[in-house]
Amino acid sequence: MGLQETLSDYVKQAVKSSFNVALESVEFQSTRKEFAGDITVVVFPMLRFIKGNPVQIGETIGNYLVENAKDVKAFNVVKGFLNIEISDSYYLNFFNGIKDNETFGFLQPSANEKAIMVEYSSPNTNKPLHLGHIRNNLLGYSVAEILKASGKKVYKTQIINDRGIHICKSMLAWKLFGNGETPESTGLKGDKLVGNYYVKFDQEYKNQIQSLLAEGRSEEDAKKSASILLEAQDMLRKWEAGDKETVSLWEKMNGWVYDGFNETYKNLGVDFDALYFESNTYLLGKEFVAEGLKTGVFYKREDGSVWCDLTEDGLDEKIVQRADGTAVYMTQDIGTAIQRVKDYPDVGGMVYTVGNEQDYHFQVLFLILKKLGFDWAKNLYHLSYGMVDLPSGKMKSREGTVVDADDLIADMAKTAEEISEELGKLDGYSEEEKQELYKIIGLGALKYYILKVDPKKRILFDPKESIDFQGNTGPFIQYTYARIQSILRKSNIDDAVTLSAVEGSIELHSKEKELLKQIQLFPEVVQNAAENHSPALIANYTYDLVKEFNSFYQNVSILGADSETEKTFRVQLSKTVANTIKNGFGLLGIQVPERM
Incomplete structure (x- = not known):
């Protein structure tokens, strides 16, 4: 049980015993930096059920928590906010439970849970992949990895538009x-x-x-x-x-x-785990069109074309088969969805990664599949994303003015090379090691720049800005990871040492506590990112973690700690931060270099 759930139970007990009121929920927020405390209970919503002064109500609850909740060591009340200080032992116990767990924050799928199929890429076979496809691929791949980490079984797929x-x-x-x-x-x-x-x-x-x-x-x-x-x-x-x-x-x-x-x-x-080709699937939907005609889901017009009337659902009428009997896109998409569930009977939902110009198409598709009686149709999601623009403007395939994906990947590595050489960071590397590192930095910069933005927003992509080694960028986070690896190499600390025997002798520095609080959020962020189909939540969490680590690094001596116990703890804490960065970036499809 997490800290909030535990405290929530104690707050409800306090309110019940002191005011004889059964609270349904308790509102928490982070404690503001200028006040002492680790977590804050917001008292104001309770005034609907408890008559009295919010400061006095906060004091009463605070005293109850200090007496009864073993991890609460002190409190203060500011207006209607009860700021609670949590004991160091709580954070040390949490840390001891996870420090050797390299998959901290990730869940395994349960045996009976339905799988999710994530579709992305889905290119036309008349041109190479371009920058727009890159956003699509990165989003789809990352969402699949996040869903997996949240405890879902996932299949990755694409439909290739080859006709x-x-x-x-x-x-x-x-x-x-x-x-x-x-x-x-x-x-x-x-x-x-x-x-x-x-x-x-x-x-x-x-x-x-x-x-x-x-x-x-x-x-x-x-x-x-x-x-x-x-x-x-x-x-x-x-x-x-x-x-x-x-x-x-x-x-x-x-x-x-x-x-x-x-x-x-x-x-x-x-x-990808499975490929579908439009040349095979464009006929698949026709048998379901015939089925829908029988059951009244579709109707035939005088010219022989088949339609679905969705006006009662707030949409319009949609053609599902032409008068000459040939399939339209909608027919194909109906057939493909049904075929996928036939091929993978454990699939109970699908995510379609497609640009926002197709929003209406997917509203119609999902509604038709529901009307055809497929239970899994309620678990379909359109991962709709905005276009990618360049400083030079919009791309057009026909005119050959697109940013080619291969060229962009190569350019990113080249830019990483130029910046790294300017900074003079790579003395003692072989040429082969340098080229591999440029690729990791360049690709990390590209992926992070695209994935840190909410999928629904348009992006103005600036390659130079994305490879900055400072600020909210991939290379900045990769550099912090490499810095931690350097600390670990110099430390010679035995990983097996636990701190439970000596935790009483460790008094946590405020920067250590802040770092532990940030690490503790990771499992919840993974679940939120999965629920919202948003890699941006993982990207920005990882950036916040790195900022917190850099603040700790600047304020606290790691290898020069006052005691061996403190040094051991700080090195192991740094290692756990590195693992969490690696896990977060892994969900975005980004590698982290051991040296930089």
């Missing part, structure tokens, strides 16, 4: 202008090569529109009549009809892209 007109545009441009070039012959990653042809298609399409406009055609007519667009549409029809040559080209070019994606995922440090 449609956009894919045919790249295929056609390669066929027309590619001269048979391959990733091997060009030395380009497969996704980059295919992406170049997507841009090439757009350039050629615009040229043809200009020529048609010069002939006197209207803009609308020119856009519809450009021969390259008509050819791409024809190619899509051939693909859907299973034309051998078209399908073979599609398989070859998609294969290039998958190889490229896998390299990027590896460099980014994300992975």
